Amino acid sequence: MANRTLTRADIAEALYEQVGLSRNESADLVESVLDEIAQTLVGGEAVKISSFGSFSLREKGERVGRNPKTGVEVPISPRKVVVFRASHVLKDHINEKGA
Amino acid sequence: MTKSELIQRLSEKNPHLYLRDVEKIVDTIFEEITRALASGDRVELRGFGAFSVKEREARTGRNPRTGEKVSVDAKRLPFFKTGKALREKLNEGHGSR
Numbered sequence: 631m632a633n634r635t636l637t638r639a640d641i642a643e644a645l646y647e648q649v650g651l652s653r654n655e656s657a658d659l660v661e662s663v664l665d666e667i668a669q670t671l672v673g674g675e676a677v678k679i680s681s682f683g684s685f686s687l688r689e690k691g692e693r694v695g696r697n698p699k700t701g702v703e704v705p706i707s708p709r710k711v712v713v714f715r716a717s718h719v720l721k722d723h724i725n726e727k728g729a
Numbered sequence: 730m731t732k733s734e735l736i737q738r739l740s741e742k743n744p745h746l747y748l749r750d751v752e753k754i755v756d757t758i759f760e761e762i763t764r765a766l767a768s769g770d771r772v773e774l775r776g777f778g779a780f781s782v783k784e785r786e787a788r789t790g791r792n793p794r795t796g797e798k799v800s801v802d803a804k805r806l807p808f809f810k811t812g813k814a815l816r817e818k819l820n821e822g823h824g825s826r
Contacts, residue, residue, distance in 0.1 A: 636765040636772040644761045649753050659754050664777045670730045672818050679732045682759045710819045714809030723767045724805050
């Protein structure tokens with residue numbers, strides 16, 4: 631197991647090699663896909679990518695937090711968080727260790 | 730939004746590309762992420778988020794209905810952590826900070 635980190639540049643390189651776009655356009659498209667997903671979530675809509683997983687939103691209510699250093703109580707404002715649920719296809723891929 | 734709607738929207742914004750190319754692009758992106766996770770790598774998309782794989786050890790579980798013991802195999806699970814920029818954008822206009 632290699633334990634490297636895949637980045638935008640690696641994905642863009644794959645598009646360049648597999649789809650035949652220019653390197654610049656490959657990089658732009660990786661960005662467009664991520665932007666489209668992010669903007670949809672910001673707009674309050676969930677995103678479902680079949681055989682990969684789904685990104686949904688959860689609203690968290692206001693709660694009281696505490697500054698760990700000073701012990702002062704501070705209200706934590708209500709916020710939205712993204713929840714990712716992997717599809718079975720993705721989970722299966724991750725667990726098949728080429729056995 | 731589903732994957733086909735994502736492909737549709739991208740295709741409208743990139744009229745110079747064939748629909749089948751946009752499909753190939755979207756599929757390739759998620760295949761690359763899947764492949765990296767399957768080989769135990771992390772995927773870091775700064776501003777958007779990071780995907781990683783966590784190991785769960787084998788354990789003895791219990792059937793909650795019958796109370797019977799069952800062994801649960803070790804497994805690997807994908808995780809996603811939202812990036813800072815996206816987290817902030819989701820909560821813009823919520824005030825306080």
